[in-house]
Amino acid sequence: MPNKLSKKINHERFNRYVKRSSEVGRTDNNGLHRLALSQADKEIRDQLKVWFEQAGLATTIDDFGNMYGRREGKNPHLKPIVIGSHLDTQPYGGRFDGVLGVLAGLEVVESFNDDHIQTERPIIIVNFTNEEGARFPQPMLGSGAITEHFNKSFVYEIQDEKGITFEQALQEIGYVGKEEYRLKEAEYYLELHIEQGPMLERNSKQIGVVGGIQGMDWLDVNVIGEKNHAGPTAMEDRKDALASSARMISTLYEITNSYSGLKTTVGKLHVHPNVANVVPGNVEWVLDVRHEDDTLRMAALDEMRHALKQQAALDGTSVTVNELWASPAVLFDEDVLGAIEKSTDNLGLTRMKLYSGAGHDSKYMPYFGKTGMVFIPSVQALATGKMN
Ligand SMILES: [Zn+2]
Structure with a gap:
């Protein structure tokens, strides 16, 4: 100018x-x-x-x-x-x-x-x-x-x-x-x-x-386990969808730290049935992932999807991932x-x-x-x- x-x-x-x-x-x-x-x-x-x-x-x-x-x-x-x-x-x-x-x-x-x-x-x-x-x-x-x-x-x-x-x-x-x-x-x-x-x-x-x-993705993650009573169900017999989700989220945050500038947030969870003395049978949560480089974000998302499946297999739960919204x-x-x-x-x-x-x-x-x-x-x- x-x-x-x-x-x-x-x-x-x-x-x-x-x-x-x-x-x-x-x-x-x-x-x-x-x-x-x-x-x-x-x-x-x-x-x-x-x-x-x-x-x-x-x-x-x-x-x-x-x-x-x-x-x-x-x-x-x-x-x-x-x-x-x-x-x-x-x-x-x-x-x-x-x-x-x-x-x-x-x-x-x-x-x-x-x-x-x-x-x-x-x-x-x-x-x-x-x-x-x-x-x-x-x-x-x-x-x-x-x-x-x-x-x-x-x-x-x-x-x-x-x-x-x-x-x-x-x-x-x-x-x-x-x-x-x-x-x-x-x-x-x-x-x-x-x-x-x-x-x-x-x-x-x-x-x-x-x-x-930044580009942004919202993924709906649905973790399915088995709903059981807290008292009678031994720890080793549980398929706890919330415990499994917690491990998943922790892994996702570790993956996030391996990509410079990537931001991952889980800010919304629905726990079913959300009762104090029931092992959660199903937890649904939203994963928000952001980065200014679309290629990097896609690579991270691939790794995350893979990690979710792996964790579910270890926990005896199952997981489905659906894209709610994406913005390049x-x-x-x-x-x-x-x-x-x-x-x-x-x-x-x-x-x-x-x-x-x-x-x-x-x-x-x-x-x-x-x-x-x-x-x-x-x-x-x-x-x-x-x-x-
Ligand atoms: Zn404004």
């Missing part, structure tokens, strides 16, 4: 944006409770529209409620640079999370306005709908929908806990826009986000250059990463490369163009009341 663009933003104005956003859906512990398409979401959307107008951006809203603010370039025929993230939050979530990504984009545009900088390409600031998937249980809904990962009827029919559909909620807050306004192209997509992990803080780095988003790794564009690294160095900030363990809207954006993400440290006490 030319050096004249490496200018400073107006911190006071940016802080004003963040402060105002932090008031909309505010919780007692300084976090935010701003579920997608709720009244609080409507309020911050209305505010964003005003900010877009003040910044001279043309506002459009598509049929998924995604909001766009467009600043024209010298050459309106060039594909735009898109900057953004999401303004919705988890229940009692953080006030920075995706909010910074939208507001940082807005401040970039305002800074260009201050200096009368006209870019070649148009710039579009975007606020994607329902990134969190907290109210409507499909994360990254708005970005996934415009990139043809979900079709319209699927999106419109998703219901929240009260049975309200996405479509109804969108209508209720008055944010049903037009299909023709969906983002259709982007030369670049940039997203600033809180890290949501401890790596930057732990390594005392200021900027995380995000190499991509997304690697961001090398040129964009290079530009982020260069800018970081020019600003005299410290950096490290890392991979996102969580999903973000940028996951879907390589569909349009060269994508990159910047993480900033998530300081526990500062970032939220609770998580972030």
Whole structure:
């Protein structure tokens, strides 16, 4: 990027944006409770529209409620640079999370306005709908929908806990826009986000250059033994599905440690019959495995499946493994990463490369163009009341 663009933003104005956003859906512990398409979401959307107008951006809203603010370039025929993230939050979530990504984009545009900088390409600031998937249980809904990962009827029919559909909620807050306004192209997509992990803080780095988003597998593991009474059944006669599962999980964690950077989690178990004095006959659990290298993850999964069968044979149990869900790794564009690294160095900030363990809207954006993400440290006490 030319050096004249490496200018400073107006911190006071940016802080004003963040402060105002932090008031909309505010919780007692300084976090935010701003579920997608709720009244609080409507309020911050209305505010964003005003900010877009003040910044001279043309506002459009598509049929998924995604909001766009467009600043024209010298050459309106060039594909735009898109900057953004999401303004919705988890229940009692953080006030920075995706909010910074939208507001940082807005401040970039305002800074260009201050200096009368006209870019070649148009710039579009975007606020994607329902990134969190907290109210409507499909994360990254708005970005996934415009990139043809979900079709319209699927999106419109998703219901929240009260049975309200996405479509109804969108209508209720008055944010049903037009299909023709969906983002259709982007030369670049940039997203600033809180890290949501401890790596930057732990390594005392200021900027995380995000190499991509880890690939992920969810496997349903069903271990079948024999249900028996605790008293009469001798230890050597048991086929204890829980004891067998425990040994399996321990082996899986050992395998995990032999692959650098691999992350394995078992966070959910169903023990049957789940009674104190009955030897468990059946235990079902979910295995979550993540890595940024798909080939490595696949190799680890093969080894894990094999180890599960072996352990079952030793324990006299049987095991079935079914893939519940898989999401391949997304690697961001090398040129964009290079530009982020260069800018970081020019600003005299410290950096490290890392991979996102969580999903973000940028996951879907390589569909349009060269994508990159910047993480900033998530300081526990500062970032939220609770998580972030
Ligand atoms: Zn987020």
